[in-house]
Amino acid sequence: MKFESRKYIDLIYGVTSNFQVSLDPPIEIRVGDYGMMNDGEFEMFGNIYEDKIIDMTDPALCPVEEEGGDSLIIKSEGVISRDLSTNTEAYVLQDAVFGYISDRVAAPAPGAASDALKVEFEFDGRKQAAVLVMYKPRYISFPKNERIIELLNSRPSVLKGKYIISEVTTCAAFMMYLSTNKPEKSSVTFCTTGPTASGVNARGSAYGIYREGYPTAKYVPLYSLITPRSKF
Numbered sequence: 406m407k408f409e410s411r412k413y414i415d416l417i418y419g420v421t422s423n424f425q426v427s428l429d430p431p432i433e434i435r436v437g438d439y440g441m442m443n444d445g446e447f448e449m450f451g452n453i454y455e456d457k458i459i460d461m462t463d464p465a466l467c468p469v470e471e472e473g474g475d476s477l478i479i480k481s482e483g484v485i486s487r488d489l490s491t492n493t494e495a496y497v498l499q500d501a502v503f504g505y506i507s508d509r510v511a512a513p514a515p516g517a518a519s520d521a522l523k524v525e526f527e528f529d530g531r532k533q534a535a536v537l538v539m540y541k542p543r544y545i546s547f548p549k550n551e552r553i554i555e556l557l558n559s560r561p562s563v564l565k566g567k568y569i570i571s572e573v574t575t576c577a578a579f580m581m582y583l584s585t586n587k588p589e590k591s592s593v594t595f596c597t598t599g600p601t602a603s604g605v606n607a608r609g610s611a612y613g614i615y616r617e618g619y620p621t622a623k624y625v626p627l628y629s630l631i632t633p634r635s636k637f
Contacts, residue, residue: 458563473542489523
């Protein structure tokens with residue numbers, strides 16, 4: 406399982422270029438957390454705002470938050486996705502190297518008792534492939550302010566050799582899937598009865614590894630890091 410977990414992290418990172426995967430999304434990861442990477446997982450030591458390295462009373466230095474639409478789907482090479490949602494409009498962001506990377510799908514209008522998002526995935530089986538589906542994503546990051554870097558550089562005794570969380574993607578529900586080297590199909594459905602999600606239903610073969618989170622908490626599947634400096 407350890408090898409599969411690392412494989413999943415590497416595949417998603419290879420698609421997004423700069424985002425790490427948290428394999429335990431219920432654990433809170435916040436912008437400003439600092440610590441070390443331990444076998445692909447972030448280990449927090451502290452937070453630059455709570456530790457007064459950056460003054461939270463200055464609005465220009467506080468994290469900024471942005472809504473991300475109804476869904477975010479990230480998949481590696483070797484996966485075809487099909488939107489099976491009813492009464493939805495979808496568009497796809499395409500990359501020339503990796504193919505279809507990110508699908509954002511609009512959910513039905515609030516009040517409609519239907520599937521907000523239903524996606525089927527087909528894995529060609531030539532090699533392992535990874536899929537991450539997030540429902541109601543939100544993006545939280547450092548503001549674009551050079552003073553933050555200056556303040557971080559002013560505390561070498563605390564931050565030397567430490568990674569700093571610069572951005573996180575949260576969501577109301579999620580599904581992670583890593584296929585095997587066999588052709589297979591898997592699907593995920595995010596159900597709604599009204600304006601909020603009431604359940605997640607995922608189906609697939611008995612192969613691969615699979616994780617899901619229901620809309621009862623805020624999850625943090627993705628985060629971005631500032632690489633530690635060896636010298637200040």
